[in-house]
Amino acid sequence: MKNVSLADVDHVERAVLPIGTDYAPGHLLDWHEHRRAQFLYGATGVMVVDTADGSWTVPPERALLIPAATRHRVRMLQVSTRSLYIEPTAVPWWPATCTVVDVPPLLRELLLAAVEFEAGYDLSGREGHIAALLLHEIAALAPLPFHIGVPASPDLSALCRGYLADPDVTVTNAAWAARTAMSERAFTRRFRRETGESPAGWRARARLLAALPLLRSASVTEVAGRLRYASPAAFTAAFTRAFGAPPSRFHRSSP
Structure with missing residues (x-):
């Protein structure tokens, strides 16, 4: 099935419903939730998915496992x-x-085949076996670290979501503390309690996640400059430490 609404087929008695959808650049799927769990694979482009407690950046040819009934929104950057x-x-x-999670070649080919199914596909034939194999392959996948937590309290959440939308290297702990009418020490202690890391450490990770969409159309050197790293080498080292692979791996022209 392609470019159909889940609501139109959710009633169909199939454990797995495959749907392929093409989105306009920059399309925002605003806050919503599904009764079913979702395996959201970006065949192209980058997705940024927000929930109440975090933000996930999904590079091309990766996927996001979303639990059932999880309220979320998705920003699509050149995504199918x-x-x-x-x-x-x-x-x-x-x-x-x-x-x-990563999407290995076998799983990718199974997904591409599955979105050609009709809603009521034959459970006993080839299509049913592909659907069952998809679940076996997904169960074996290991998590990837493209996630950052967001505090639950409204004031800290607003600070963090604002920073995720527009990472600014000049922001300081003192500036954030002033916006919450707290001393810098009290603010830092509270932020660490809610997120498990320091405000500076959180902002550093947020800047690295912001690099992923930029790498689709800009070189490593250009992205390092936009995010105000001291040098491309410094950016590459920080990115590799955080995500286990160099930024060049995520550049659009990379294999």
């Missing part, structure tokens, strides 16, 4: 998705929070 909507009872092993 291949999604699986899955009955929760069929995947008791599904993670309790959103999780980014």
